[in-house]
Amino acid sequence: MNNSDKKYMKKSLKNNKKIIILWGVLLLFLALYYYIIMFNMNKLMHQVDLIVRRPYEVLVSTDKINAEIDKIKVYNENLKFNNTKENVKHISKDIENIYAVVEEEFLGVRDFYDANDGNIRKLYNNFRELRDNENILLKNTLEYDYKYKEITKYMNGNINPYFTTIDDLVDKIQAKIDNKVHSFYMNANDIKNLSQSISVIMFLIIVLCMIIYQVSLNRKNRIISYKNSIFDTISKNITQGLFLHNLNDPNENFISESSEKLFGVKHEDLLKGYDLVVNNIDKKDREEITKIQNDINKENWEYTFDYNHPISGETLKIKMSVNYVDTNGEDVWLTVYSDETDQILMQESLKNALEKAEKANDAKSEFLSRMSHEIRTPLNGIIGMVTLARENINNKAKEIDCINKISASSKHLLVLINDILDMSKIESGKVEIKYKKFGFRNFVESTTGLFFSQAKEKGIKFKSVLEGNIPSFVKGDYLHTNQIIVNLLSNAVKFTSKGGEITNRISLLKEEDSKTWIRFEVSDTGVGIEEKNFERIFNPFEQEDASVSYNYGGTGLGLPIAKRFTEMLGGNISLKSEIGKGSTFTVDIPFERMPEPSLDIFMDKQLDILLIDSMPETLERMDYIFDTMGVFYKCLGRGKDGIDEIKENPNKYDICIVYDDLEDMDALEVIDKIKDTAESDIKIIVSSYDTIDIMDDKRWEKADAFINKPMFISSIIDVLYGMDDIDLNFEDINYKNEDILNGKNVLIVEDNELNMEILRELLLLQGCKVTCAANGEEGVKAFERSKPYEFDIIFMDIRMPVMDGYKATKIIRSLNRKDVESVIIIAISANAFEDDIEKSIKLGMNAHISKPINIGNLIDSLNNIYNKKDTYEQ
Template identity: 40%
Template sequence: MTQQENTPRMTPADYEYTTLMRLLGVSVSKHLLDEHFTLVWANEYYYEFTGWTKEEYEAKFHNRPDLYYKDDPKGWQELSDAVTQALSAGRSGYKIFSRFRRKNGDFIWVQFSTQFADEYIDGYQVAYTALTNIDDMVRMQREQSVTYESLPGFVAKYRIDRDLNMTLLDGNARFLEYFGDGGGEGDPRRENILETREFLLERREAILAGQPVHFVMQAKSRSGQLLWLQVNASCVDWQEGCPIYLCIFIDITDVTELREMQKRLTQQAEALKDALAVAEQANRAKSDFLSRMSHEIRTPMNAITGMTTIAAAYLDDRARVADCLKKIGYASKHLMTLINDVLDMSKIDAGKMQIAHEAFDLQSVVESLTSILYPQAQAKGLTFTVPLVELTDTLLVGDALRLNQVLLNLLSNAFKFTPEGGSVRMEIRQLWQKRGRVRLRFTVSDTGMGMEQSFMDRLFTPFEQERTAAGQTFGGTGLGMPITKNLVTLMGGAISVKSEPGRGSTFTVELDFDQQEDGAGSRQKRQPALESLKVLIADDDQDSCVHTSLLLQKMGILAQWVLTGAACVEEVRSAHRAGEDYDVCLIDWRMPDLDGVEVTRRVRELVGPDTTIIIITAYDWTAIEPKARAAGANAFLSKPIFASSLYNALLSVAGADTASAGPAAARPDLAGRHVLLVEDNDLNREISTELLQMAGITVDCAGDGQQALDLFLAQGERYDLILMDVQMPVMDGYQATRAIRASGRPGARTVPIVAMTADAFHEDVVRASEAGMNSHLAKPIDPELLYQTLAAAVAGTL
């Protein structure tokens, strides 16, 4: 048998798989196919199944499931037989249902799903096992069986095909005893079905449509006894397009009891039907949800892995690598948002959702969204525009993360349900501004498939999706709209929707925000160098022209605008002939008559090098940059155009220093500080160490809580701060923190200890504080937040 201490560390594939299982709340474990089925590793849900902690399990059973099953030899034999039979048959794994004993002695029903891997450790093949709790399902089946047996008369469930052939699926004990099991000659069940054939044919359409059926028939028992039966049948399910009928047969040979029996029958049949419908709907919803979540998680993961591959192929191209890293960052944030959807729904239901009131720049929110969505629009053949209407200030106070989540949910749906050649538009309009408050209206409209009014009434119900072929094809979690509605409500706003099948949908969200007191980044001072500029705007989107003109006007610049490339060339020609050349031309890349590159070439031929040409585009300009620069373009500006980006571009043209979009927070000076990093995961430890060293911090590392305690006891005076992971082997972060605080060593009670963990719920923050930690950082780590927290910790302000 392989010793546990000789087992290799978890591979990256193991880590990724375990992480996904942790997100889905599924027990997953890795075993050797030896005589003990030795446990190599398991996630936390495995130990929750057993009721033992990891430390208790290892101490008591030494990672040997055969010892765990010592008091349940029957269960161990079932498991052993399943493994042996699967291996002997050359299968890739097995699946069995079995009872599972927990620490308190209770048994629960579970499903073992095991896959044999092409991996060997010390000569033993490796297997991965997922445990699913099916105790509720088994209990439901037993309760259904009891209900069947408690109903008066005979109960049976039939499947009826298009030819009205009836297949018995189930029956209570009384039915099977009285009419037999269907085997042998002279089967009374077959004869009874033939007796009802004429009745069934008369009502064929109603039966195949699943409508309730009531009639009286004469039936023969297997002993030959004839009796009259009142038959009440209701469709309770469908199977491959065929109705499944639950039939209850009441013996009315003695008609004196008929009325009372019919009354009880109706009540119990309806109750059973409702219970079955509710249970089946819940099971379908959960199954569909897990399936959709798997798809949704893989989408940003594909972006992350794809951009990583591209970056590796262009290591010498710093700009390309930087662009890939930026997109990886956006996809990672999207993935985190997706993972948090499930947690958000739980928090909303429990009334624990908190809305932040923090300073943010709307420009950063919009740029984050467009960097994700413009490439998707281009790939899908959609026109995506983000017009800004009368938007003056972008430095706001509110919850940027939740705003981003609301807009991304709406835009993702618009993209999903709009076919190639369609358009998606997100208009941001400033409605009013007064007394330090501003109201914005976000309108997301598309030319997609639209919605029926009946579905719009259920649009904000969890797990609901329109029951159309397109809706089923596109998938989704079914949580986006309910979360969006709840977030908008929590932010004090309102959301409405208009839609028509085949003509698209329009979602409107109105939200109020406070304005930042130091909003200089969105209210630039006038510069004489800018006021002397003469600017021409060429864009086929009139809203963009008006918005850009308004921004220039607030800077003291009067601008002209035209809606076509040809008109731009003609306007430049006229100004040149009059000796009043434009200093700057802002030219859209994509216009219907001439594209921006061709317009640039023609303008450059007319006026030479003196006019600065800036190409404005919503799309990635890297593909056209060489061609555009060869045509004479000087610079590029991304849409949507914000005041700060336009201001900086024009300052650059005027030869002045550019201004930042807002007051940039300087990174705190942490050089020379010494930090003890406690982290058991190699990859996380490498990332954290690099982030700390980038700030000039000296780092010592510990792989678990016990090592951290030993290092602190040996040389605690050298550490300015301890970054403590929580979930670790040997000794977890809470235990290590308590041990350090109680050690009596100088500085033990004052050294700052910051939790750095993926346990990110409010109760985890409380637990960290109770253990003696000063603060809490949730993974994945935001570098700037890490530096700010470290600075506050060493300054004693945490």
């Protein structure tokens, strides 16, 4: 055997190995194909089985119709022997329920029965006629006192024949359904068997064809030469550059024609040498390629280098794949060059997108981890304090301490849940903006009072400042505006340490067309924010860094929620901050200005007012307010100056407004000296950011009234109206009554026993008389049993079994009673979104309070209802 034959046999053996591998892959593929066909056929049978169930709906419904008709027969027999009015009414009601059930089943039969034979229509017509005759029988029995004989006669002539007809029609329908089910199932089974047989046949045919094809291919391989079958075709068609380098015979080296376009070098020049290509490769890449070539012996390798294309001037990413090939005993290196520029750019783009997605996913994972900790913290506090309270049942001081801590933890948990729900609703696009008239003064006072107390507890100085002609009433979205400012102030308190300062500055930015732009600036002297994180902190689920959550807690949703709500209201939000010096968040929101209270009452009043306040912003603000009111006034910045002014003019001033936190003197001392010095009956009004706290302090008993800071014109008017001996003849001014629940007779409709017990006890503490009902139906019955005007208020839960709160409210409002319009119905629900509130109001409720119940919210809602103001969910 010569060398040529040995080489040929060696090549044939290699080819046979490849064929065996190919056959293995082919057989695996065909087996998988057969499995998929079988799986799909079984799935088809499963689907057929589901479809077959459709006729069974008709069988079930017709059986139920038969059953209900049999009930009517039983009631008819009962009627023969007991035709008292009470029994007739009872039978009439039950038969009417049967008619409703049968009507519903007819809908199912009509929808699912597909035989066009008219039996359904006949069945329905017979049933309607049966029902009509049945109603006539019941009516005659009730009105004309039919006895056994008359009832039996009527039944035999007008009812029983329909029973027989209905039974026959039902039998016909069910017989057709049975036949159709059997036929359909048999056909499907035949299809399955046929498909399986065809699949087996196709499998065998494919195998046979592949055998024939392989035999034919082997014959052709003996004829086709190595060079003609491979390189000629590749050289003309591939987009890659193909270099074939024969170590034994350089004359057999090959370079594909496609290499010319790839490298920008003519094909004939490439055949002379690779220098023109090498010169356009970066030096570092050339050195790395040379190093790899020297280190690797008969092993495949890849490398990607930058290539400066001489024609286009672009820098391409060229990938070279080097493969060692032993061809008939010849040592050959096959190098494939391909342009990977687009693919690499795409991979980098995908990598960046993946990194971005992973960061977002990590942020959400971190958020969930943080939420687990944040939610468990107040829960652990609640559970722990409950345990301690139980262990100290006779220690009242300890019990009160535990209850206070439980309350604080509960409120913290509620804030966390509300943040998560708000962000969820924002991301799902379900937030609705509601523009309504609301008291801007009340909004400012409530947020100021809330955060002044929080800041005071941490030892932080807090002030709220008004600048310009700020309206007392505006038209806008109260709920979302409130949430924006509350989130910003909450963050300011959280990130400001003891001894720091927080300023809530509200100013009139501009007025254009019908819009009044109001600017809110929340400044603090807290930890500050790095400029690089300005954008990050407004992203949902993210905080400035991990230490924020560890040191301060929180969801990381407050600022994203504030930003989204601001944008939805047509405003904008910005930030200035410096690490260690604090932050200032600026929010600009447009509102519609509403009319201010009338000032005509001051035109004929000779009021002299002295203001003593150490805050320059307040002095400037009150200059504007007093000028607008048209009263005589003097504004002083020190307590000593105020005392001196009274000494010089002891009979001049009617009213003196004193800030409770003067810088030069104790405000109590100033009030004492003014009272002792003034010869007139001067009225002392104490201004404070925390009037609720100081009103109960006996040290301030010499004060005649208290007023919240920052002050509005309407708040000055309200205080003057409420003072003795200041007759201003105010009209149409409503005031809050803290005892509004005292003596009220209320009905609680609530299915949850614990919630009912809590609300019941809260109302009893307010002096109410309480009646309870476990669901809407019981609530309606309790109201029907009551005397007119017996119940003043109904607290109605929304989601309840048997009958929900909406339906119960609708029934109560539709009753034929004098008090159905006047009785107050307040929804109490865990549904706290604006659309839930709107739905409650539209269905006849006076207000909507969200759970957990807060007695202060109930009192505020009732005051708003009695004063006929807009009611806002707190």
